[in-house]
Amino acid sequence: MFSLENLTHIIDHALNNTFNATIAMLIEMVIVGICAITLFAVLGLVLVFMERKVSAYMQIRLGPNRVGYKGLAQTAADTLKLVIKEGFTPDNADKFLFNLAPFLVMIIAMMLLAPIAFTKGLQMWDLNIGVLYLSAVSSVSVIGILMAGWASNNKYSLIGAMRSGAQIVSYELSAGLAVLTMIVFTGSLQISTIIASQQDGWWIFKGHIPAIISFVIFIIAVTAETNRAPFDMAEAESELTAGFHTEYSGMRFALFFLAEYVNIFIVCAIAATIYFGGWMPFHISHSIPFADLFNKGMDFIPGVLWFTGKTFALIFLIMWFRWTFPRLRIDQLLNLEWKYLLPIGMFNLLLATAIAILGWYF
Numbered sequence: 001m002f003s004l005e006n007l008t009h010i011i012d013h014a015l016n017n018t019f020n021a022t023i024a025m026l027i028e029m030v031i032v033g034i035c036a037i038t039l040f041a042v043l044g045l046v047l048v049f050m051e052r053k054v055s056a057y058m059q060i061r062l063g064p065n066r067v068g069y070k071g072l073a074q075t076a077a078d079t080l081k082l083v084i085k086e087g088f089t090p091d092n093a094d095k096f097l098f099n100l101a102p103f104l105v106m107i108i109a110m111m112l113l114a115p116i117a118f119t120k121g122l123q124m125w126d127l128n129i130g131v132l133y134l135s136a137v138s139s140v141s142v143i144g145i146l147m148a149g150w151a152s153n154n155k156y157s158l159i160g161a162m163r164s165g166a167q168i169v170s171y172e173l174s175a176g177l178a179v180l181t182m183i184v185f186t187g188s189l190q191i192s193t194i195i196a197s198q199q200d201g202w203w204i205f206k207g208h209i210p211a212i213i214s215f216v217i218f219i220i221a222v223t224a225e226t227n228r229a230p231f232d233m234a235e236a237e238s239e240l241t242a243g244f245h246t247e248y249s250g251m252r253f254a255l256f257f258l259a260e261y262v263n264i265f266i267v268c269a270i271a272a273t274i275y276f277g278g279w280m281p282f283h284i285s286h287s288i289p290f291a292d293l294f295n296k297g298m299d300f301i302p303g304v305l306w307f308t309g310k311t312f313a314l315i316f317l318i319m320w321f322r323w324t325f326p327r328l329r330i331d332q333l334l335n336l337e338w339k340y341l342l343p344i345g346m347f348n349l350l351l352a353t354a355i356a357i358l359g360w361y362f
Helices: 005-018 021-058 074-084 095-111 130-138 141-151 155-186 191-196 208-225 250-276 291-299 303-322 330-358
Strands: 117-119
Touching: 005 021, 021 074, 021 095, 021 250, 021 303, 074 250, 095 130, 095 141, 095 250, 117 191, 117 303, 130 155, 130 191, 130 250, 141 155, 141 250, 155 191, 155 208, 155 250, 155 330, 191 250, 208 250, 208 303, 208 330, 250 303
Parallel strands: none
Antiparallel strands: none
16 A cells, blocks of 8 residues: 655654754654645645636536636636735724734644644644544634634624624534544544544445434535535625625735635545545455455555545535525524534434444444
C-alpha cells in the first residue's frame, strides 16, 4: 500500500541530525504551517471554480469561460481583485473585534486540519481524541461569526450573526450524535484507528441501516453548520444584504469567504474518514472468494487519491444541495433540527449501540 511514512521519517531524521531537537521541531512546524497555508490557498481557488462550474451545469449554462483556459484563471483574478481592494471599517464599529473576527474564523479552520489523515503517513497530529478535538474546535467558530456581527454596528449584520449562531449551535447536536453513532461501531476517537477499522470494508456498508441514517443526518447537519443553501438564512440576500459580513470588504471578506469553503472541505473530509474509510482503499471481506486478489488490486491506487476522490464527491453532493433546494425560512430550519433530526439521531444512536453490543454488524 502506498505510504508517505518513509518520506516524513527521512525529513525528521535529517532535521534532527542537523539541528538540536527544539530547532528541528520548530522547523517542522514551519514546514507544516507553510503546507497548510498553501493547501488553503489552492482549496479556495479550486472549490470556488468548482462551485461556479457545478452551478452552471445545474442551470444549463457555461459558467466562467473567458479568463484563462475555459475560465481556469477566473478565481485567481478574483483573488487578485480582493487583495488590492481597499478594506473599509465602519466609523462606529468596534475596530479591534471587527478586524479580529475574520482571522479567528480562519485560524479555527486551520486548527481543524490537524488530525485529518490525507494518506498513510501524512497527518499533522494523530491524537487519541481526534474526533472530540474536531467537535470541540469547530464549535468555537461561532464566536468569530457573532463577533463579526456585533462589532460591525449594523443591524443586518447582527441579525445575520444571531441567526447563524442559533443555526450552528442547534445543528451541532445532530452532527455530534451522527458522529457518536459511528464511534460506537469503531470503539475509538482516534482518526488512525477509525481508518484502520475499515480495512475489511467501509462503515457506510458495515454499519447497516444506522450508518446510512447517521450519514444522511451528518450531511444535512454540516450543510447547515457551514451556512450553505438551503440553510443560508444567515446570509439571506433578500433580507439581510450579506448577513454577518455585510460590512466587510477586501481581504477581510476574502478570509470569511475562504473559511466557508475550507470548512466545506473539512466536514467532507471528516465524513469521508468516518463513513468511507478516509484514505483506505475499497476492501471486501476475506470470506468472499478472490477477496485478497481484489483488495491487492485496490491497494495499487494511492491513498491520497482515494481520500481526495471521496472528499470531492461529498463536496459535489453539498453543492448539488445548494442548486437544487429552495432556501428555508428560519422557523423551518430550526423545526427540522429540533423536531426531526435530533429525535431520529437519538433513536439511531440507541439502535447502533444495540447492534454493536449484539455484534450484528459485518
